[in-house]
Amino acid sequence: AGLIAAGVAERVLLIGAETYSTIVDPLDRANAIIFGDGAGAVVLRAGHPDEPGAVGHFDLGSDGDHDDLIMVAAGGSRQRSRPGEPSRQDRHFAMRGKEVYRHAVTRMAESARATLSRAGWKIDDVDHFVPHQANLRILHSVADDLGLPRERCATHVESVGNTGAASIPLALADAAAGHVVRPGDRLLLTAFGGGLTWGSCLLTWPALPAPAHPHDPCDQGERTTS
Template structure:
């Protein structure tokens, strides 16, 4: 018998939801403490901790690149999902980054090839520190459309390659790292399902966070392009105000769409910009600060990697009850911002800590 009632078209089935089934993170072994920075900058450990909450950060070695971190984080996420690193069931690879290996081509195809996933769709997402949330939304759309059944989403950045090491304002904040998740097609009511998204931008303020030279708008010219224009720049006070406002507004939007109240949130996973921003957003949302995942003390601001790294660090340290409700929110250059909700999954395998060797929390 036809499923359609006489005279009526059949009721379409709901599109599949994106369900988190794998998680991993990776940090390069080289640790740079506040005392290390104090040796070459006019600063000290107390000054840095007071203003940022950061005690150390990791940086790549010469010869390493963003793809190296993305591959390691991706491999760990695949292992966590129960897959080996050559599983052909991964249909797409998304890399969110501000620091690609090259301007052309994208970094994602290389990451896919090194993971044994050649043939999968692969592309980069450029939304600065909001990149991972944008990547999740993109992957969820691929799954909902039936274009992919499984997607690897990685946030990876090596800010040490674009931040001027002599820039005291920014050199103390940023670190290198990568975090990744595997998403599969599933049901919206099962643990691991991603909920509603909210994404936004305001390009009128692109100069608030930017690298001025290097693109088609301002090509580097020997002898004419300044050192400052080749490096990352940020207007800190304006970024702080906009980050708190945009993250809180976006978070409220997705909570409303999900039918959640702030009290329903078990864990809050904001972009790890600095401790003052994290606490200000939590306070604005009336969320207890102890529910806020805080990973930046030992890694700094890792850009698009910060949210998945915080999730991986939390999962490696303390078991999270499947079905726990998480709120994710981020803000970055562009300006861009975005949020989503997530219920915690029952992962097939333990999540290893993102660190190499012992915990490096200062």
């Protein structure tokens, strides 16, 4: 959105993809059953702020003090500069679930409220809440914290698991293909991940061409940004 607003780009292809199968230990029963591989993409183009599909107000945040809550200990250059081979455990994804849950619910709810406040929206103005698909417990806890009915929460984590950066694009595509999200609906998107990092944004869903394969959440067309 910033590149487009600055005139650097007319259209931007944005892709979120994860291959958790390459970093999750299949013997780790706590995490192996939660995460899945996935990819989602969207095209953003220049438009007008009041045009359906425009990226609206947003909020972004990070806290590096908690980088150890979600990590692959031997996943970067620091480990490669040390003598000896890393352990099996250090080669794989690790997450301290209880602490991540607490931070995820708190940060996502705070970020969502900040975004709504900047836009002058009330919670009742939100037709659909599309959060990062961590797990149903986190999604429902955030919705409850915000005072949003759970039925307004778009989910597909029960079908594909937590696909990380792909989860919101996939949830949007799935909801659009199933006609759950319709043109004119007002959406609140909220995400949380390693770092720790989090963010939220608002948009009004535009009229898009029907997918080539109605049951395959792909090819959802363009969205616009100011």
